[in-house]
Amino acid sequence: MISQTTEYALRAIVYLAMHSDTAFTTLQIAKATRVPPAYLAKVMRALGKANLVNSQRGFGGGFELTRKPSEITFLDVLNAVEPCRRIRKCPLGLESHGVNLCALHKRLDDAAAVIEETFAGVTIADILAKPTKSIPLIETTGVN
Amino acid sequence: MISQTTEYALRAIVYLAMHSDTAFTTLQIAKATRVPPAYLAKVMRALGKANLVNSQRGFGGGFELTRKPSEITFLDVLNAVEPCRRIRKCPLGLESHGVNLCALHKRLDDAAAVIEETFAGVTIADILAKPTKSIPLIETTGVN
Numbered sequence: 001m002i003s004q005t006t007e008y009a010l011r012a013i014v015y016l017a018m019h020s021d022t023a024f025t026t027l028q029i030a031k032a033t034r035v036p037p038a039y040l041a042k043v044m045r046a047l048g049k050a051n052l053v054n055s056q057r058g059f060g061g062g063f064e065l066t067r068k069p070s071e072i073t074f075l076d077v078l079n080a081v082e083p084c085r086r087i088r089k090c091p092l093g094l095e096s097h098g099v100n101l102c103a104l105h106k107r108l109d110d111a112a113a114v115i116e117e118t119f120a121g122v123t124i125a126d127i128l129a130k131p132t133k134s135i136p137l138i139e140t141t142g143v144n
Numbered sequence: 145m146i147s148q149t150t151e152y153a154l155r156a157i158v159y160l161a162m163h164s165d166t167a168f169t170t171l172q173i174a175k176a177t178r179v180p181p182a183y184l185a186k187v188m189r190a191l192g193k194a195n196l197v198n199s200q201r202g203f204g205g206g207f208e209l210t211r212k213p214s215e216i217t218f219l220d221v222l223n224a225v226e227p228c229r230r231i232r233k234c235p236l237g238l239e240s241h242g243v244n245l246c247a248l249h250k251r252l253d254d255a256a257a258v259i260e261e262t263f264a265g266v267t268i269a270d271i272l273a274k275p276t277k278s279i280p281l282i283e284t285t286g287v288n
Contacts, residue, residue: 001222001227034237094283100277101278102275102280107266108151111263112146119255122255127251132246
């Protein structure tokens, strides 16, 4: 349900948030987040299109976040790569239904609303502020 | 986020639930649910594999539900076509993380749990028992 692409996009955003004073190339982010570079390149393009990251060309260039981690929610990242579509009118195109959803599509849209709300309730800053014993993306073998 | 495939699968299951005394061919279900037949054939195979429907061959044959609508949840249908994967261990394969998820994957799994719970909380019987003015899958133009 939560796609590979969404998970990869979140890895990239969290990585940039953890190093907010530095710009990184796609290859650098791919290596750090363990995502195949070609796949990550597509993800970064989608994140750029959604204005969550911007990129500078040339020496010292690369990707940076456009906003503070406290201003980026899981929903922002989800919507950049795999929009959380709500059901506004009958997906079958039934004229008599129109915007008056039947019970199936009403309940399905209720579920979409819960998903939207859940993802909107978590910011990237929350991830950084409330760590567990495992640091995101970082192998700590040997450190006790 | 809720895929086309999941929505199509729910249409088919609701259609069969609305006519529980009859078996329907893929073509009949496709027409009634307005889903492209080739696409629906794949969906029906997945629903069969998950043991939500079974099919009888020959004259009068077709698909039927294997259980009562009260015993089929949205989650059952979702899991048949697009499994709701929980995050049990580090998706990056970091040895030091293992089952001790970092904050990113912990929060993402929390979201997956909410989705799972939401979908598990609705049965097909709920759809039939609590109708809105629009009857699922049925055009009612001209009827007031």
